[in-house]
Amino acid sequence: MYSKELLKGTLTAIILKLLADHEKMYGYEISQHVKELTGGKIHLKDGSLYPALQKMTADGLLSYKEEYIGKRVRKYYFLTKKGQKEKIAYLEELRDFIGTLNKIVFPQLKSI
Amino acid sequence: MYSKELLKGTLTAIILKLLADHEKMYGYEISQHVKELTGGKIHLKDGSLYPALQKMTADGLLSYKEEYIGKRVRKYYFLTKKGQKEKIAYLEELRDFIGTLNKIVFPQLKSI
DNA sequence: TTTGATACATCATAATTCTATGTATATTCG
DNA sequence: CGAATATACATAGAATTATGATGTATCAAA
Numbered sequence: 321m322y323s324k325e326l327l328k329g330t331l332t333a334i335i336l337k338l339l340a341d342h343e344k345m346y347g348y349e350i351s352q353h354v355k356e357l358t359g360g361k362i363h364l365k366d367g368s369l370y371p372a373l374q375k376m377t378a379d380g381l382l383s384y385k386e387e388y389i390g391k392r393v394r395k396y397y398f399l400t401k402k403g404q405k406e407k408i409a410y411l412e413e414l415r416d417f418i419g420t421l422n423k424i425v426f427p428q429l430k431s432i
Numbered sequence: 433m434y435s436k437e438l439l440k441g442t443l444t445a446i447i448l449k450l451l452a453d454h455e456k457m458y459g460y461e462i463s464q465h466v467k468e469l470t471g472g473k474i475h476l477k478d479g480s481l482y483p484a485l486q487k488m489t490a491d492g493l494l495s496y497k498e499e500y501i502g503k504r505v506r507k508y509y510f511l512t513k514k515g516q517k518e519k520i521a522y523l524e525e526l527r528d529f530i531g532t533l534n535k536i537v538f539p540q541l542k543s544i
Numbered sequence: 545t546t547t548g549a550t551a552c553a554t555c556a557t558a559a560t561t562c563t564a565t566g567t568a569t570a571t572t573c574g
Numbered sequence: 575c576g577a578a579t580a581t582a583c584a585t586a587g588a589a590t591t592a593t594g595a596t597g598t599a600t601c602a603a604a
Contacts, residue, residue: 322528326529328591366582392569392570394582424450424474426527440560480593
């Protein structure tokens with residue numbers, strides 16, 4: 321696990337990217353997927369993920385529909401039109417930022 | 433400029449890296465250097481930089497000595513032994529994090 | 545002489561994630 | 575069957591950290 325502050329500002333981009341690739345996912349699924357993808361290095365906590373999904377929904381980036389698996393509810397989130405558009409800007413900013421960081425901190429490496 | 437949250441957690445690593453390369457720098461110099469290096473994309477604000485330097489000093493990563501240029505004081509910061517050691521871990525963590533992020537968000541690129 | 549650059553500082557605010565806690569259902573294993 | 579674990583959501587308070595606003599003061603250049 322990384323020092324917690326590093327993740328700041330990247331969570332929205334990560335969620336946007338996953339939903340862009342998967343069409344619909346529920347919260348628990350997202351957290352499991354991220355854990356797998358990163359070999360356990362990024363572990364989204366409940367207290368981070370669910371409020372983030374709610375905020376993104378309030379901001380109009382996401383929408384969801386509930387499905388019942390037996391008696392248990394799942395909220396399947398998906399990108400809205402707005403989310404699809406803003407995803408591009410979010411990821412572009414993140415990519416640019418990562419490139420900039422690399423230039424400062426690891427100048428011996430080729431920038432991505 | 434990036435959305436401010438992106439910078440979180442990276443400022444300490446950036447400062448450690450610059451001081452590792454330059455032996456001693458003062459605050460204003462650091463902010464100018466970062467601005468130049470990044471083509472203005474990262475602009476450390478006074479209200480971010482000076483408290484960060486103070487905190488890192490309190491944490492034992494940095495030390496400084498004052499020099500007078502005319503009547504104006506400059507605080508030249510430099511890495512302590514502890515700072516030199518921890519710099520390695522900080523940068524390694526950052527590098528690993530960037531690599532992990534890339535794998536999630538830009539899987540089509542080769543990881544760095 | 546006045547503007548902008550240099551050089552430091554602090555405080556209240558904002559934004560975001562985490563910890564802790566809670567509720568409840570489903571599955572697996574001894 | 576019963577207990578432990580996994581699934582699935584949620585919220586509230588705490589912690590962290592960068593920012594904006596503001597302040598002080600010196601120096602160089604126009």
